[in-house]
Amino acid sequence: MPNVLAIQGLTYKRNQKLILKNIDLTLETGKIVGLLGENGAGKTTLMRLITGSAQGSGDIMVSDATTATARKAHVSFSEQLHGFNKNVKISRVVDFYQTVYSDFDLNRYHELADFLQLNGELKLLALSKGMREKLIIALTLARQTDLYLLDEPFGGIDSMSRKKIISSIIQWKPDNATMLISDHYVTEIAPILDEIVVVKDQTIAVHQKTDTIRSESGMDIEDYYESLYAGGVDHD
Amino acid sequence: MKFDDKVPIYYQIKNYLYHEMLTGTLNPGDKLPAVRQLAVDLTVNVNTVQRALSEMITEGTIESQRGKGNFVTADTTRLAQLKEQLVMTQLAQVYEQLHALNLTDEEIIASLKRYIEQKGAGQNA
Known part of the structure; x- marks a missing residue:
């Protein structure tokens, strides 16, 4: 199967401090992959390195693009909307996305917005935490691209919003696209993940298929993940 | 549907479909829902549904018809x-x-x- 992402020997330092070291990671086309790790493990940093908004040493290839500028066209990253004025209406944000991203598909956006019950007339400041995450998901998935990076899309939101977002991921992820979803609590998304990648001790500690973990360890994904922090998997 | 996260999901999808087939929700020769629809209904990954269906096709419990979809075998x-x-x-x-x-x-x-x-x-x- 062809790879959508290939990272080799990636190291990243910030203010002389080593954040990520010797990362090797390849993701196949069409997968949904969970990116797990504690707060501050470097999950967001890894995503920013992939999109090219942070620069490290090593090689990162997305589809056939190697430079940071070329990679941007192949990656849709769940931006946190910090750059927008709080008084701006959702519809204005959508206009902005349409202008900036040539792969932004307005029909897809409207389908997603209908499904997630987003009202374009609302201003950003009027959005609840759940609504805001739904908007970010709709904007991110409305782009038609090869790699989607969702950075903690379920942080601090209610279970109904979470279910809607999970459902929209299943429905709108293009078959040939790969999706990397970061989270520090895996149970709710475990059934939709093909694989997990765990960032620990500044590098990739585990990259494994979820059904392989279930059949080989007999553990659920959350327990397996926690066992990595308890001094290794217990094979008794 | 709730899955047991300790057991491979593709295996549980197969058991779910077997159950539908043997209790008459899906009858011999019936068309199965589309792969993505099944994934949405069960809240699982499309690839996992695909794996479950591929195994069932190999076993002969369902049949794939090109361009039409998947059907419960009519072989009683x-x-x-x-x-x-x-x-x-x-x-x-x-x-x-x-x-x-x-x-x-x-x-x-x-x-x-x-x-x-x-x-x-x-x-x-």
């Missing part, structure tokens, strides 16, 4: 085999557990009979 002999296989799997578990309690085969049969009689009496009461 194959479905009878499937039912027998599932019954045997369930019984194997019960048998193992009762054997582990040092019951002989005769005692197992006798307890099973007793259980069914008592259950029947309870339901009629």
Whole structure:
């Protein structure tokens, strides 16, 4: 199967401090992959390195693009909307996305917005935490691209919003696209993940298929993940 | 549907579909929902549904028709085999557990009979 992402020997330092070291990671086309790790493990940093908004040493290839500028066209990253004025209406944000991203598909956006019950007339400041995450998901998935990076899309939101977002991921992820979803609590998304990648001790500690973990360890994904922090998997 | 996260999801999807096929929600020759629809209904990954369906196609419990979708096999002999296989799997578990309690085969049969009689009496009461 062809790879959508290939990272080799990636190291990243910030203010002389080593954040990520010797990362090797390849993701196949069409997968949904969970990116797990504690707060501050470097999950967001890894995503920013992939999109090219942070620069490290090593090689990162997305589809056939190697430079940071070329990679941007192949990656849709769940931006946190910090750059927008709080008084701006959702519809204005959508206009902005349409202008900036040539792969932004307005029909897809409207389908997603209908499904997630987003009202374009609302201003950003009027959005609840759940609504805001739904908007970010709709904007991110409305782009038609090869790699989607969702950075903690379920942080601090209610279970109904979470279910809607999970459902929209299943429905709108293009078959040939790969999706990397970061989270520090895996149970709710475990059934939709093909694989997990765990960032620990500044590098990739585990990259494994979820059904392989279930059949080989007999553990659920959350327990397996926690066992990595308890001094290794217990094979008794 | 709720899955047990300790058991491979593709395996649980197969069991879910077997159940639909053997209880008559899906009849012989019926068309299965589209792969993505199944994924949405069950809240699982499209690839995992695909893996479950591929295995079922190989086993001959469902048939894939190009451009039309997947169908429950119309071969009722194959479905009878499937039912027998599932019954045997369930019984194997019960048998193992009762054997582990040092019951002989005769005692197992006798307890099973007793259980069914008592259950029947309870339901009629």
